[in-house]
Amino acid sequence: MAARIEALAEECMVEAALEVIGGKWKLVILRHLLQGTMRFGELDRALPGITPRMLTRQLRELEADGLVRRTVYPQVPPKVEYSVTAMGASLRDITAQLERWGHHYRAWKLGGDGDGADG
Numbered sequence: 001m002a003a004r005i006e007a008l009a010e011e012c013m014v015e016a017a018l019e020v021i022g023g024k025w026k027l028v029i030l031r032h033l034l035q036g037t038m039r040f041g042e043l044d045r046a047l048p049g050i051t052p053r054m055l056t057r058q059l060r061e062l063e064a065d066g067l068v069r070r071t072v073y074p075q076v077p078p079k080v081e082y083s084v085t086a087m088g089a090s091l092r093d094i095t096a097q098l099e100r101w102g103h104h105y106r107a108w109k110l111g112g113d114g115d116g117a118d119g
Contacts, residue, residue: 020065025058031095037083
């Protein structure tokens, strides 16, 4: 992934960012983790429609990309928590803006008038 992002670095920063946070679930997972630390089961319940396998895969990718921290506690039964790193937390404003845009778009789509340019 790093080589791909490096190659994109000179071309398009939006594409480079989407290489890391793109897809159906990553920003949704990050949005929940920006609210606070969560365990796998909590995330699984908070995200209807995602399979445990896909959640595991997305969390591993987010961890590998430095956006999510996985903390394993040495106890029985095992306890694992997920939280955002400083780099993950830097997406807070972006996710908030996307949420506002989503509300605006939904209202526009349901209203069905204009080109959506008005605030």
